[in-house]
Amino acid sequence: MSRDVQNSTLKNENDKFIFLDPEELPTSWYNIQADLPEPLPPPLDPTTLKPINPELLERIFAKELIRQEVATERYIKIPDEVIDAYLRLPRPTPIYRAKRLENYLGTPAEIYFKCENFSPTGSHKTNTAIAQAYYNKKQGTERLVTETGAGQWGTALALASTIFGLKCRIYMVRVSYQQKPGRRIIAQTYGAEIFPSPSDQTEFGKKLLKENPNHPGNLGIAISEAIEDTLTHENTRYSLGSVLNHVLLHQSIVGLEAKKQFEKIGKYPDIVVGCIGGGSNYAGLAYPFMEDKLKGKSEAEFVAVESKAVPHTTKGVYTYDYGDSAGLTPLLKMLTIGHTYETPPIHAGGLRYHGMAPSISYLIYKNYMRSVAYHQTEVFEAARILAKTEGMIAAPETAHAIKFVIDEALRCKKTGEKKIILMNYSGHGLLDLSAYESYLAGKLVNYEPEKIEVPQFSY
């Protein structure tokens, strides 16, 4: 009898949510640079094309973030103030078992979502925004500057800035600023200043506006404006929401929690899935599990999902490239489709970056992970299935990963495999309803580059 009760409790938890108590929140981040088979190639100075001296970056980034960027120790302690802010997001986030989706698909596979959509701004981006704002505050920065595309990163940094008492300025790509007011209003409500980019706030922006007063802008231009603003204002630093090693480090909280959660139910994922824009949410979930694979302790599969419109890892080249379209930032060795690639206007704004985090690029290049790409119409079909079965409205970015999960679950149905699938549910789509409206009206357009030209830099 007591045994039955025990079993049914376990089954229950396993069937719906897996929670962690606040005291179980991990207290260190995991740094994959400690376990990669070889060191990552160094970033290059854009003027000399030689490895950059990290100190040169101190005018742009907080010191501790630069240290973390090149750190090789396996664990980095999370400061108490950051732990406190994580707990109030709240973290730990639950893992949700998508049982109704499983039943609908008739699959023997088990589908688990790590729920990063529960953050106040609706995505995982707060995990690094909080850490970055904290280290800046601690070294005396008064003002943070950044860019944002669709606005997820802007809202996360605006929230973190108000938590730590920093001023925040955001350059938002003009088309998104005009077409997607929701996240702009959230950032303003948190107290951030937000300008459509190109703006009249920088020399670069003014030059572009003179040429075209209705310039639609793009992420590369917004980055250039944010960096110019940083360099021309006292006590100001720049903040980036993805791609860099320190951002992926902060996101490891997601996978560290997930690992503890799976230990609780006595299981281990067979396949770890996530969408990739710059790579931060996926690395965050995947790397603590990848540690086991790199050490020969697991044979889990790792699948990163991208858009066919921006096929950085499925069609890109593994080479040095700039981080922005103007060519002002250091060059990173990464899978890229070229910094001058004109990203098509897909609804998944967070997947519209030309490059990929250096460590993800390396792991894909060396076949520790694989990647797949989908068109947005099939992605929204998958999002619709999720909505109708689980009631969840996924962010367009997250929906890319859903599409793979559904395909994989249906493949398992054919083979009878009882695979355990773990996916990062990176964000909700309640501020992306215009994308759903286009889908429902049959108006979504698919894009695919005809050819990809990536300039080759040797070092």
Ligand SMILES: *Cc1c(COP(=O)(O)O)cnc(C)c1O
């Ligand atoms: C920004 C964003 C992404 C893409 O960025 P990554 O750095 O690759 O995680 C994915 N999903 C959501 C919800 C986002 O806001």
